[in-house]
Amino acid sequence: MRHPEFSITAGRSAPLGATFDGDGVNFAVFSQHATAMEVCLFSDDGRTELQRLRLPERDGDVWYGYVSGLRPGQFYGLRAHGPYRPDIGHRFNPNKLLLDPYAKQLTGLPIWHDALMGYQIGSNARDLSFDTRDSAPYMPRCVVKDPSFSWGEDHHPRTPIAESVIYEAHVKGLTQMHPKVAPEGTFLGLASDPMLDYLTKLGITAVELLPVQSFLTDRFLHDKSLTNYWGYQTLGFFSPDPRYLSEGKISEFQQMVARLHHAGIEVILDVVYNHTCEGNELGPTLSFRGLDNLSYYRLIKDKRYYINDTGTGNTLNLDHPMVLRMVMDSLRYWVEVMHVDGFRFDLCSTLGRTDHGFDAGASFFDAIRQDPVLTQVKLIAEPWDIGPGGYRLGGFPPPFHEWNDRFRDGVRRFWRGDPGRAPDLAGRLTGSAAEFDHSGRPATASVNLITAHDGFTLHDVVSYNTKHNEANGENNRDGHSENYSDNFGWEGPTTDTTIIEARKRRKRAMIATLMLSQGTPMLLAGDELGNSQGGNNNAYAQDNETSWIDWENADLDFLEFTRKMIRFRKDHPILRQKVFLHSRERRIDGREDLFWWRADGKPMETPDWVDPGLRMVCVEMRTASGTPVFAATESAIFVAFNAGGPATITLPVPPKGQTWVWAIDTETPDMAEQPLRKRTSEVAGQSVSVFVLEPTE
Structure with a gap:
């Protein structure tokens, strides 16, 4: 031709x-x-x-x-x-x-x-x-593409952050083994009717997708017949990864977004602008290195070598105006052309690094904060990198939200029974104010998580004491060792019904804690089904049944309990306040908005908080001062978090005309709501009980 x-x-x-x-x-x-x-x-x-x-x-x-x-x-x-x-x-x-x-x-x-x-x-x-x-x-x-798409009546759901429940998922892992999804492992599979039906019934408001921009499998993985499954080695910041396109059309991504929007679900992308897949000086020349290495990358004084704050061999040079322009152009493209609703920034501390270290006023943050497009979407920081001073939890400027790993560790350690963890849990329940209550930031700035793609699944948190990453080919040296997990006396799967029930009880307690805390909850896809990775806490290279969600063996009872807790959170505005609860007087009735109680019904005092054996935290939450009156549709919620044995608790005296209603008991997950006829209640060990103050019938 x-x-x-x-x-x-x-x-x-x-x-x-x-x-x-x-x-x-x-x-x-x-x-x-x-x-x-x-x-x-x-x-x-x-x-x-x-x-x-x-x-x-x-x-x-x-x-x-x-x-x-x-x-x-x-x-x-x-x-x-x-x-x-x-x-x-x-x-x-x-x-x-x-x-x-x-x-x-x-x-x-x-x-x-x-x-x-x-x-x-x-x-x-x-x-x-x-x-x-x-x-x-x-x-x-x-x-060469014309990315125009007939969006019809598509619009961003713009779910208020206080009403958001985020679902972190992998496009392929979520859909590959679903028996009714086709084409599996793709954008269109994620947007299929079975998946949309599942997500809407679960009650999540946003899917946060692991990287979908084109990415490379590292050579050392390729040589071991493994693959880069997670996708944190970006090759192209504007192109959807071809592995997720069943028909080779970028419109498939747009179609997915439109269908999720129609179901009321937002799309948040996990994006990697801190480095590229080209690695260090011994890496391949694929794009940026060959176009202008000196401009695109941060180099040490000896220009032959790269600054490596990311642990991947290189770091993008966002101090260069044209590199920053590329990042900003890319973000706007995904919002304006592909209609996504927000971003989670991998190793976001790196994006704020200058020659003098991390700076919350770095050019990247300033560019974001003045941008009329990007300030309208959700922005979530992973607030750390491996560079000096790279852990910056709470240090990002508004309007950023942040992954809160201290919530993750604090909740795991409290329920594991570690000594002296009650005060930490109290801080996590109230939005981690010590980290986030400054600069006018809301309580929702804390993205609360118990698990994420990086680490154990929830089922593995209660099934393994140590990581089992042998399949990654690094002799189990990779991945975190501090998992704060508990196998209940047996490592991995078991037929012991006592251990099985104890694990289920712990999982219900942790999911309840997540949904009852101030902040923005994030659920790892598959946790609600009891999904396991066999103890692998760094499954980045496992594009197989290890990482794909096992739909066939789903724990349907736990799924229903998770749905119940999400519904409960949505039904009770007290749990979704943007204003921090600090025992300040309420505008409505002059009462304080936060009370800490002992199990015997007396207020917590300093000696109680410093008791290393304290295993129960009882909190009464009300509408915070500064919250609009119209949002105060309920009076109070009382929650007992009991990581110890069975106990008797005494609730506060209800005001005249009101009654405490026992609404949630994680020991009996299908319990119907029941009014209390007295102020005391028996609560099970390793359980969460929730009581709502309601008008007396």
Whole structure:
């Protein structure tokens, strides 16, 4: 087949990337240090490089040109010319086909081969050597796309954060083994009727998806016949990962979003803007390194080497205005074009790093906070990285919310029975005010979790004392060792009914704690079904039954209990207040909004709090001062968190005309609500009991 010859003319320096205007395609590429930039056009099957068109114009550091007659669907790549001087930070090699950082779609993923390296593997000079092999046979192609989509009446649900229940899920892991989902493991599978029915009945308001931007499987995993399952090695910040496209169309992602929105469910993306998949100086040249290594990455004083605050070999240089622009353009693209509702930022401390350390006023945060598009969506920080001073829980500026690992650890340790954990649990129940009650931040700034993709599942928290990561091929050295878990005397699965029931009791207590706490609850997909990973607490490389949710063996009773707790949270505004509870006077009746009680009905005093043997926390919550009066639809809720043995509790004297109603008992999960005829109640060990103050019938 004879292919047409295209000519290139002057175009526009914006927008960056490949943009179809109805007549042709404008190409614009940033590189501050290149000496020339070429666009490579490929045949319809992507195998043959047909033309190399040198971008004729440069405006500042943007190279650009226009190709008339080029249409959407055209395969292309880039080649950058410039100095190959790793000793001063430059790694240009025009023999390497490069991906456009703004590509809206990729045809696939790189095939591991030594030709992907800019240097000669095995050379004594290591990365100072220069490899002349063409990497194109092993590289995917970028695809010119018109991302327009007929959204119809789609609109963002904009669920208030105080009403949100977040569900962290993996696109493939959630759907791969569902017996009624097709096509499984894909965006369309996630948007299928069975999944939408399940999610809506569960009661969650948002799915937080592990990375769906195109990502790479690390070579060391590939060589061990493993894969990067989680996706925290981003290859393209604008393109959906092709593994989740059943028909190879980016509109599949948009269709998924539209269907989730129609069901009232928001879509939050886990995004990785702290590093790329190119690794350190011995990594491949796939895109950013070959386009302008010195601009895209943070380098140490010896420019040959990379700052590695992320533990992945490199760190993106968000201090550079064009790198920051790429990140901001990417975020806006996913909101405006793909209609997502928010982002969870992986290793967000890295995004706030400057030459002087972490700065809550760093350029990234300032750019986000002034952006009229991004300030309208949910923004969640993972508030740590491995760099110096990288743990920054509570240190992010509004409007960021933050994953709260101290909630996770505090809840696990309290229910495990660790000494002296009652005061910590009290702080977690009230929104972790010590960390978050400043700078006008709401209690919902704390994203409360007991489990996440990184670590044990909830079932494994009560089934294993130690991690079992042997399948990862690292001799069980990887993953966290501080799991604060408890196997109840037997490691892993058991047929002992006593242990089984004790584990179920503990899980119900922890789920109840999550849903009864101030803050924004996040549930790990599969926890509500009793899903296990066999004790693997770092299943990032397990794209198999280890990580896929086991729907066939779901614990349906626990599923129903989880649904019940989510409904209870939604039905009781006292649990969803944005204002911190601090025993301040209420506007409504002049009473305080928070009381801590002993089991005998007397107020907690300092000696009670410092008792290392205290295993019960009793709290009475009311509507906080500063909460609008119209939101005060109930008087009070009393909760007893009992990590000890069976006990008798005494509730406060109810006001005239009101009665305490026992609404939740995790020991008897299907218990119907029952009014108390006296102030005392017998509560089981390892249980949570909830009482609601209601008008006397």
